[in-house]
Amino acid sequence: MPDEDAYRFGEFVLERSQRRVLRPDGKSIELTPRLFSALLFFVEHAGELLDKKTLFQALWPGLVVEENNLSQVVAGLRRALGDDAQGSRFIQTVPRHGFRFVAPVLKERHVDVTKAAPKETPAPVPPADSGRRRHLRLALGAGAAVVLAGAGWATWVRRPVAPAKFTLAVLPFKPLAAEGRDKLLEVGMADSLIARLSTAPGLVVRSTGAVLRYAGAAQDPVRAARELEVAWIVDGSLQRRGNLLRATARLLHAADGVAVWSGGFDQKFTDVFEVQDQISHRVMEALLPMLQARLGTPAQLAEIGGTRNTEAYELYLAARWRAQGGRADEVDKGVSLLNQAIGIDPSYAMAWVELAQVHRRKLWNSDGLASEVFEPADAALQNALALVPNLAEAHAGIGFSRFWFEFDWPSAEQSFRHALALNPNTTTAHWGLAALLLSQDRLSEGFVHLRAARSLNPMSPVYNTVEASLLLAGGQKDEARMRLNRSLDIEPNLWLTHLALGLLYMSDQRPKEGIAAMRRAVRLSDCTRPKAVLGVQLALLGEGEEARQILDQLTNESKTRYVTPTSIASLHAALGETASALTTLEHGLVARDTRMVFLKDDPHWRGLRAEPRFVALMKALKLDRYGPGLTPI
Template identity: 35%
Template sequence: MTAPVHRHYRIAGYRLDAMTRELFAPDGAAVALTPKAIDVLLQLIEHRGQILGKDALLASVWPGRVVEENNLTQLISALRRAFGTGAGDHRYIVTVPGRGYCFVATVEDEALPVPAAAAPPGADTGTTTQTSADRGAPTPAAPTRWRWLIRGALAVVLFAATLAAGIAWRGQMQGPVVATNAATATMTLAVLPFRAIGREGDGRDEMLELGMAETLIARLSRATSMRVLSLNSVQRFTGAKVDPLRAGRTLGADFVVEGSTQQRGNSIRVNARLLSLADGRTVWAGTFDQAPERVFTLQDVLAEAVISALSLEDTASARHSSPCDGSDARAYRAYLRGRYLIFRPDPRRLTEALAAFRQATDRDPACARAWAGAAFAYRALVITGERDPRAMFPLAKQAVTQALAIDPDSAEAYSSRGFIEFWYDWDWARAEASLRHAVSLDPNLAEAHFALAHLLNNIGRADEAASQARYAALLDPLSPLVNTLVSVFVGNAGHVDEARQRLEKVLQLEPDFWIAMVIRAGTALGRGDHAQAITDLRRARELSGDSSIVLSYLARAHVQAGDRGAAEQVLADLERRARTGYVPASSLAAVYSALGDRERALDMLERAYAERDVHMSFLLVDVRWLTLHQEPRFRALIRRMHLEDEEY
């Protein structure tokens, strides 16, 4: 059997240990690189002298994930700096425009035998010849580890000196992770809900579990250039004893924060630790004691600990507390409940969320985040609950105005404002400006990237939409809504295989997610599988509470299957409902169009325009209008919506 080997590569005095995944400078000092940077370097070296395409690099370093090319560019820049050159210096790594990268420096490849104790069971531990370049070479691993431990101890001492008065703290650093600025943006951090450890028989405190994570996510999102995952994706790990490393890998994270809270007399003890997914080690751990009414204000201390442990720069512009920062625990709990409810929106939950946000603002009128949350709930009720937009959107606008009056830098408020300008005002330029400003205020706000992708898709800028959509999915990797619509946006940009894979993933995670079922039904109709489409749409009708949008697609499927009577029954049901309540005129228009009554369909679309029907913002991309595209009245509506000109 071939002996297992321990590969070393020497590059102009530098030494790369492929087994321990460490790069050492000519003087023996460890060079700080992230795990992903090491992955890229190994790929380049193993294919040295060859042009390695960007797609191939992305696929090998991030297998099974869709990642922005910019992430790879930043890692290449970090590697060039690691070798003591500038970002544009090509002495080691050459950029071949339009093709990829090539490692051009001379490499000495050494294969050393793995010691018997390290070999897998049954392995042949034969020897290989050691090169003369390796004899007498330094063995820096142990000294380097001690240097990191010493630096870690110093970092702990410095950090402890900065803690706010009144907080008892005990913590330890277990070898800091140093991140270069270029690689920081590619590092993904997941903050899991903190487990509330109560006395036996006590119920769980779910809002405390989520609240500790939410405040820390908000603080780290504002303070660093790391990719910090949304509460929406991590909240599924609430409650049960979760393996943090497994959760982190499920989320595609590089680092994960986990913690617990426990009532101790008149205070709450918070334990937290930062774990590296690359090797499973604890990078930092700490214990804090805080009064129950102030427990949600620990985010600054926790964030500074994480930032220090990762050797990042704190980019927060100020240390002042933002509105609704947790200093009023009861108001913050009400806000958290509202946030929790809008993550899985349906009419009942959204109504309860509005009540929770109102409770938060009644107690703390300066809670800008609760006002922004209320704006979200009002506009979501229009889509999910089929409420009249002329009643809901003015309320959403008032809530956004209130949020921005309190906190002019509220990314959440700007995101909601962008959605209102998009769905209700149909002012594409202002909507884009608001959403891009939200992204600039908080690059980790998945909702803002998602909204921007939605807007760009609807106004015909499919490639830009796909890019924003993929980033939203990186920030909120387990959201069924985000991933479903991302599948649509990337499909519209021509990435059909990726679209199919994303939709399949959603339905694996959430088999009863009705929006994904509607999209799958559309693809089934496209290939002529009417039975599958109707099965999906009937189930979606049930799960959505008889959504008129689902009914309009079901009518279309019945017509294509040759069952016109079933489609007419759907129309009768919708017309009956419209006599006693609000039904989007666009849904009626879609059924008339499916039945071939183009004049009635166009009448309903003109009514939808007059009623500010939010579905009019989809006019350019909605497949329900394909048969109407050449109608003069339809073209006139397109012009009135300013959807023909790509520049608005």
């Protein structure tokens, strides 16, 4: 029977008599009785400032409870609704006073679950350009905003992500004792288990990048599971003394912290791979009885491109750890360590894949020349595939080469999709396919893969920042702000985040803060992109002299080292130098500048699109066949 007393807010419907909250697909979200009562009270008092005393009396009548209990209830509701304390859509914190339910609430007498989802409405379109404020226009024009709405943008950006039944994360192992601690091995154990478990059909496993921040002795596995939005979590401890290795591991149910399996291992260090095999299989055995349909078994070490040479393994771990910062010297050291690992074990396919990935980092962190990046990367990937033909990560890497270097859109898409068919947990394949689809007017599916990439690595500041830039492009500034705050919480010194933050400030008509954020991005980066974006924004603000100085500086630098042509061209365009901008873009096509793949939609080229030479570039790139898309920052 239909509920006679229901409330609609956001994309949810709360049915009072049934004591449930429904998502747009008609499925209910999991809430404890206490959380449901709290949500009902908030909804019935929507818009009111509820002080803590009022909430304590409503939720724990006649009882004396600690204030932390209220914080836990609010945090639980936010998790269940996909909300966030920063830029909250539902429960807003009012410092030193209490909380307020800020979403509009509609009381309904009859609710049809199939019609519970709110109607899709076009994303807000930024105001038209007006003289000095021309810089405030966002990257997405009115036509693209309409396409966004038709693709389900409004519902996509707001849909909560509840932990699926078989989502799992593996935390870096903790040291049993500070003496003889091996930090690389602690992360390496998790990385190797993730590689094995992610190949099991039906199991969604968070990537290594998602769990790196939990390295160390003080980790709380249940809290980590909540943050990573997983239903199950593996944690463990280890101690290495010389050639002896002692390891323990357990599989925890995230909802209550109960261990459903635990085990201990004492082995020689040379048998570390056997320990990893045993742990991964025991985890799967513990999960199998709870499945309605049997999960597949995790792959063996050879199938995921691993090694059984401990020296090569340690060099591989050291390279991943060293190169993750992305600075030019760190990347070079990572390349050196990986080449040493491969020299010891040339059959180490994942080391070849990692070598290609480290080379690709030069594109975004230090103005790498495309040919110097992709030629060695492609050679490494071909070696990996010769060893393990069905290695998903290698096929994803080939996709990036086809996309960012060869500008072969159909082949790139085929490679990304093949990687996902081999292993749906391949984060890089989801991200690459998302970027490709979003640039080609295929927004709905692009959003799905972008969200999948962030879901597999929710602690990635890069994925959070890229999503924020797309939200900003669609006029969803509050959501963009929330996502950028999340990125800053994870990594406060990522240049990309500060660059996006600067553009957000500019859209808020706060140029002082915007320029300051961009200047910080410049200080944090080895590449020229943030400097070019800063110069463009200065030119649009009327600060042409400083913009000219930046252009001259980059032009002079380009005489002694490679500077991406799109960086220089964007400054020419902002300063009204159309011919110079077009000439530089033509050089960018010859140099295979990676940013050329976004030529169609990048707002820097708005004033050039009617020029015959620009039209010729579009045809040369075969971008003229696609409609409006989106460009990541």
